[in-house]
Amino acid sequence: MPPLLDIEDLEVSFDVRGETIHAVDTVSLTVGEGEVVGLVGESGCGKSVTTLSVLRLLPRRTGRITGGAIRFGDDGIDLLALPEKEMNRIRGAKISMVFQEPMTALNPVLTCASQLDEVYRLHRGWKGATARAASIDLLAEVGIADPVATRRSYPHQLSGGMRQRVLLAMALACRPRLLIADEPTTALDATIQARILSLLSDVQRRHRMALLLISHDLGVVGALADRVAVMYAGEIVEEGPVSDVLVTPRHPYTRALLRALPVPGAGGGGMEPIEGNVPDGKAAGAMCRFAPRCTVARSECFRGHPVLLGRPGGGLCRCIPGVMNGDRR
């Protein structure tokens, strides 16, 4: 049986002021039915671009998908080849998305009711009382204590956590088979974060829905995901089961990300920042893209672009074998 979502060799570039930026470079990633896959990496590494490509929501004037295929569903239709009209039947119905900023992702001049009911009207053809009843059930399901009153509210009357719940309800309205959550908790404070995450995991299990979770927070991914893919400078550098990748990371970048996490009780002392910045995707030469920032880079890292190789413990890693296996110079 094919995976639910199969991204193969995706390439995305942006035209910015006459220059071409390669934001995503031959990324392949699969999400199985009911599977939770985490996608991690620093800001600007191409996580969001990859997921926006799945729904074909890249900025129309600048962003271009230049190669690859994104297959979805049992018959593996290529989303990139679908007419826009067909694509709109998939968006919000079979694949939904939750965004980072709950404060701005709801229309400020419409009530939650009209925004929720609109999803039902569009994809299910439900109106009036049917849509109303369904949306009240849905708001209750995402843990809103007073669904009737919340439905009638305008977004500015709700807190960030409540808004994220409403957005999640809108995304779940049509029981999608895949939910893409792009940093769903980044804009929320810590206690609300934990509640939204447990809600997300709860809903995912109950509906056996696949979840593609984008985050720069390895803790969040470790708690929810079955598998994790680490992106750096537009390509996947390590991918495998969460239990293995986050416990015994093989790629120096994954290790650096883990070392950059705060250690509880260490008073910030355990955190090691990664020096330098993500390259801007203009000069992708024949070398390891992480090498300039890598603490264990060798001369051969600057001479050839490493390929994804099988890693011990399962999955893939884009590093030369000596470095990957932790041999020091």
Place this chain on the structure above:
Amino acid sequence: MSRATVNFAHSRLAAAGGIAILLLVLASLFAPLLTPHDPDRQHLDGGIYLPPSVDHPLGTDKFGRDIFSRILYGGRVSLAIGFFAAAMSVTLGTLAGATAGYFRGVGEGVIMRVVDVLLAFPRLILLLALVALFHPSLVLLVVVLGLTGWMGTARIVRGEVLSLREREFILAGRALGFRAPRILFRHILPNVLGPVIVAATLSIGNTILIEASLSFLGLGVQPPMASWGSMINDGKEALTHAWWIATFPGLAVLVTVSCFNLVGDGMRDAFDPRFEP
């Protein structure tokens, strides 16, 4: 004065303007009940050039017609033309600006260049040319005023839409499968309503002023139908010995246009949180 005081004074002016407009609209609507004389009835035998009196509160003109009655009936014409022409130009401007701002591309270039060209013409000259081409009528006036007044609104709406289309809730709407027309009309346009209402209000005042100018020049409302502009024209030769003929319709234009501007400004301040008077 503290900012709150200024704010209060400002909103009081806007409220006063609103009330004055309301009174004016009611007075024009109920003109037959309020006016003592038929506005077109002439009294050539001894009734001409009568100064303001109890029987003729604002005097009579060279045909002996009652100025007060003519101002109320003329108000019907001016307000109706102002309202319908502004509605037309604001609708056109909103559609043009929203299309340009949301879909961008070649259409945007074409629409905005048309706006630039039309704005480069002096509006009154353009109107004179258009009105002179056809037989003057009220419908023609409304259409012509509507067609020459939409550019400002188009610019405002395009600017708003350009920034709104990049907001996250638009991306979220697209991710839910909403198609472009739905996003534009249901999700973007309600967010532009504030500036559009302001533009519409200011546009009514401006249109009344232009209509008065056209009628003054004899190309607007045709006699014997009363219109503020043509009444001023009628009175201009008699200004030295019968000042009331031109003065009162002139005051009517002044007060009406000022009230619409006050209300428009007040609403702009109310809609714009950044504004500090």
